[in-house]
Amino acid sequence: MQSKGETMKIYADNAATTKPTKKVIETLMHYTEQVFGNPSSLYTTGQIAKDALEDARERIAKHIGCMPNELYFTSGGSESDNQAIMSAAQNGLKNGKNKIISSTFEHHAVLHVLENLGKQGFEIVLLPVYEDGIVRVEDLENAIDDKTALVTIMTANNEIGTIQPIKQLGEVCKRHNVVFHTDAVQAVGHLPINVKEQNIDMLSLSAHKFHGPKGIGALYVKKGISLQSLIGGGAQERRKRAGTENVPGIMAMAAALDEALENLDNKMAYVANLRDSLQKELSKIPYSKVNGNLDNRLPGILNICFEGVEGEAMLLYTDDAGISVSSGSACTSGDLDPSHVLLAIGLPHEIAHGSMRISLCDKNTMEEIEYIAQNVPKVIERLRIMSPIWKDLQEGKKEHVI
Numbered sequence: 001m002q003s004k005g006e007t008m009k010i011y012a013d014n015a016a017t018t019k020p021t022k023k024v025i026e027t028l029m030h031y032t033e034q035v036f037g038n039p040s041s042l043y044t045t046g047q048i049a050k051d052a053l054e055d056a057r058e059r060i061a062k063h064i065g066c067m068p069n070e071l072y073f074t075s076g077g078s079e080s081d082n083q084a085i086m087s088a089a090q091n092g093l094k095n096g097k098n099k100i101i102s103s104t105f106e107h108h109a110v111l112h113v114l115e116n117l118g119k120q121g122f123e124i125v126l127l128p129v130y131e132d133g134i135v136r137v138e139d140l141e142n143a144i145d146d147k148t149a150l151v152t153i154m155t156a157n158n159e160i161g162t163i164q165p166i167k168q169l170g171e172v173c174k175r176h177n178v179v180f181h182t183d184a185v186q187a188v189g190h191l192p193i194n195v196k197e198q199n200i201d202m203l204s205l206s207a208h209k210f211h212g213p214k215g216i217g218a219l220y221v222k223k224g225i226s227l228q229s230l231i232g233g234g235a236q237e238r239r240k241r242a243g244t245e246n247v248p249g250i251m252a253m254a255a256a257l258d259e260a261l262e263n264l265d266n267k268m269a270y271v272a273n274l275r276d277s278l279q280k281e282l283s284k285i286p287y288s289k290v291n292g293n294l295d296n297r298l299p300g301i302l303n304i305c306f307e308g309v310e311g312e313a314m315l316l317y318t319d320d321a322g323i324s325v326s327s328g329s330a331c332t333s334g335d336l337d338p339s340h341v342l343l344a345i346g347l348p349h350e351i352a353h354g355s356m357r358i359s360l361c362d363k364n365t366m367e368e369i370e371y372i373a374q375n376v377p378k379v380i381e382r383l384r385i386m387s388p389i390w391k392d393l394q395e396g397k398k399e400h401v402i
């Protein structure tokens with residue numbers, strides 16, 4: 001029991017990674033200890049592992065609405081994104097297509113691959129996401145043409161949580177006979193996904209974003225699309241992903257997704273209620289602004305910026321108060337530049353630097369929300385007292401931007 005006045009320990013950075021559930025850890029242990037055979041071995045010990053693997057493939061495929069033979073296991077979201085984009089680019093070149101359309105606020109696992117393809121002669125078009133963090137279907141209509149090899153747009157953004165009109169974007173691609181890939185790393189396990197209903201040709205997912213283990217993920221590739229292998233070696237994953245399969249990780253990923261999707265509607269409503277309660281409290285802080293479209297967001301993500309404070313210091317102070325949050329994505333927070341996502345939605349640099357991403361899950365409680373709501377305002381107040389920028393704003397030497 002936590003006694004009054006004692007610092008709580010609150011994990012509120014679930015978009016960076018999630019805590020594996022008890023079931024996930026038990027599954028990892030079981031398949032590490034008991035089902036350790038190599039699925040490529042023909043004797044029984046190997047075939048038991050192979051059967052387990054195919055059972056996991058079937059379960060995951062069912063959850064996203066594809067056929068088991070359209071699902072490939074990878075090491076996670078980054079690898080899936082790389083393989084999907086590079087394959088579609090190569091397929092395009094074979095047909096004389098060298099244009100790729102994406103958006104300005106994709107994850108770096110997409111943007112860096114596109115940057116490289118740009119250097120190799122591909123035309124890369126990044127659609128704007130506007131102040132609300134949403135790609136417009138009309139913009140895709142205007143950009144897509146008979147040179148387009150691929151459209152890749154994320155399902156939900158990892159920093160501000162905004163959900164893209166995937167089904168409509170996919171519909172445009174379908175009409176133009178262009179492959180549509182979506183990085184659904186933040187969406188799978190948090191939103192209902194059905195690749196057939198949503199016109200998705202390729203989809204990336206990652207287990208550690210839905211309480212599964214790190215270093216395991218999957219790529220869905222619609223039947224008929226040729227997939228290029230990134231790794232030379234054995235014939236695993238129908239020759240598309242060499243390397244002995246991570247059976248414990250794959251089984252734990254399937255267990256995590258089974259669990260995440262159980263009563264998903266109730267979980268989404270519960271988490272959105274926590275998020276909205278926190279948003280209501282933190283919005284009372286003067287000169288604060290919630291980022292991204294408020295109606296079309298992942299239930300768990302709240303991205304809010306505070307004028308006159310600096311993100312790094314804010315994180316250290318909230319950490320001192322026992323609260324783990326982020327000031328951007330975990331992948332970019334080693335970097336002193338403001339997040340490309342916040343710049344893409346038009347935030348000025350100084351505001352983007354003072355942003356906080358709080359990402360919740362169904363394991364968080366209202367008591368934790370109350371604790372965050374009590375402590376974050378104190379952190380902001382302390383930082384503003386020390387901030388020369390805040391002093392200038394107070395003295396009218398600088399204009400407020402929010």
Ligand SMILES: Cc1ncc(COP(=O)(O)O)c(C=O)c1O
Pocket residue numbers: 015016075076077078079081107109154156157158183185186206207215217329331
């Ligand atoms: C939207 C998005 N795509 C891709 C990734 C990379 O996934 P992984 O860590 O499994 O490589 C992340 C992780 O932060 C993400 O949020």
